[in-house]
Amino acid sequence: MNILVTGSNGQLGSEFEDLAVSYPDYSFFFTDKDQLDATDQEQIKKFLKKNSIGCIINCVGYTAVDRAEDDQAQATLLNATAAKYLAAASAKSGALMIHVSTDYVFDGKQNRPYTEGDTANPKTVYGKTKLDGEIEVIFNAKRALIIRTSWLFSAHGLNFVKTVINKAQTEDELRVVFDQVGTPTYASDLARAILDIIPKVPPRVRAEIYNYSNEGVASWYDLAKAVIDLKQFDCRVVPILSKDINSKAQRPLYSLLDKSKIKRDFGLEIPHWMDSLRECIALL
Ligand SMILES: NC(=O)c1ccc[n+]([C@@H]2O[C@H](COP(=O)([O-])OP(=O)(O)OC[C@H]3O[C@@H](n4cnc5c(N)ncnc54)[C@H](OP(=O)(O)O)[C@@H]3O)[C@@H](O)[C@H]2O)c1
Secondary structure: EEEEEEEEHHHHHHHHHHHHOOOOEEEEEEEOOOOOOOOOOHHHHHHHHOOOOEEEEEOOOOOOOOHHHOOOOHHHHHHHHHHHHHHHHHHHOOEEEEEEEHHEEEEEEOOOEOOOOOOOOOHHHHHHHHHHHHHHHHHHOOEEEEEOOOOOOOOOOHHHHHHHHHHOOOOOEEEEEOOOOEEEEHHHHHHHHHHHHHOOOOOOOOOHHHHHHHHOEEHHHHHHHHHHHOOOOEEEEEEOOHHHHHOOOOOOOOOEEEEOHHHHOOOOOOOHHHHHHHHHHHHO
């Protein structure tokens, strides 16, 4: 099968490139905006046809959560319009569409893990445009999976784990929120799960939502502390409340994802975030 990975220079897209050699049955086409602009509908249609693409994995996104608050047009273009164009093109060509979404579609007011059936109620521009993207996929694709994930970290791209490592080398103390709770997800684990799922997707699937994160629970404070302990940095981590920082976007305080459905339907075993963090840190 020919697989198109869009947004392939980002942190998740890069993980697919790393894994490609382990999946010799797939032929990969890795594209970022210079090779295939996901906001150019004609270019997408031509690309799918020319390369007989059987599956699109959409890793394009506007992921700067605070910046999105003042940049709704661009966030909409990348998170919703691009998803619509890719979904519509996949429907026309018969390709399976795998679209990556986020825990930030939820408002975080729940106190038990979110299932796929729970009502989305995003509070940020990022979350709203990602929910719009999901709706575009549901309306425009014929065969799609929407995979909601959370708190990605990786040796590639920009992410919280790498920020902590950089800051802890020059600062004695890091102040990190402990009242936002979720699950960190190693982008490599997510990429592997997606590649393992593809051959198991039923031919008649319409547009099915699945949650995927690593196992376990953490606050951003816990994650920062784990990174610093693993790296053995001499840096104190101080827990603070979200209200004590001046962030533009109001992130959900609780965004744990229930992964029962993806584990049941595809027989996945999901690593704990701490084990995957150890693996990632060894690369940094
Ligand atoms: N990061 C997280 O913690 C997180 C959590 C939950 C869900 N997700 C979702 O997971 C997906 C992947 O996230 P990520 O962290 O890998 O994002 P990322 O690192 O920001 O990667 C996105 C990639 O898309 C590229 N891109 C931008 N405009 C494009 C265009 N017009 N055409 C083609 N490519 C374009 C970006 O290029 P430039 O950088 O050069 O613009 C970048 O390489 C996104 O859908 C995101 O919403 C992420």
